[in-house]
Amino acid sequence: MQSENKIIADFVKVANSAAGTLAGMGREARENAREKMKEAMGGMDFxxxxxxxxxxxxxxxxxxxxxxxxxxxxxxxxxxx
Structure with missing residues (x-):
C-alpha cells in the first residue's frame, strides 16, 4: 500500500514539474515573440x-x-x- 502511494506521489511531482516547465516555456515563447515584434516594428518609420x-x-x-x-x-x- 505504501509503495503505491509513493508511486502516485512521484507521479504527481513529475506532473507538477511538467506543468511548471510548460507554463515557463509558454511565457518564454510569448516574451520572445513580443521582442521579435518590437525589433521588426522598430525598423519601421511610424x-x-x-x-x-x-x-x-x-x-x-x-x-x-x-x-x-x-x-x-x-x-x-x-x-x-
Missing part, C-alpha cells in the same frame, strides 16, 4: 498620433491657401482679358 494630426492640419491649411490663391489668380486673369 509617427505618433499627435504628429500625424499636426501634419494633417498643416495640409488642410495649405489647401485652403491654394484655393484662395487660385480664386485671386482667376480674378486677375479675368480682369486682364
Amino acid at each position: 509617427v505618433s498620433r499627435e504628429e500625424f494630426d499636426a501634419v494633417k492640419d498643416m495640409a488642410a491649411m495649405a489647401r485652403e491657401k491654394v484655393e484662395i490663391l487660385e480664386a485671386r489668380l482667376a480674378a486677375l486673369e479675368a480682369k486682364s482679358k
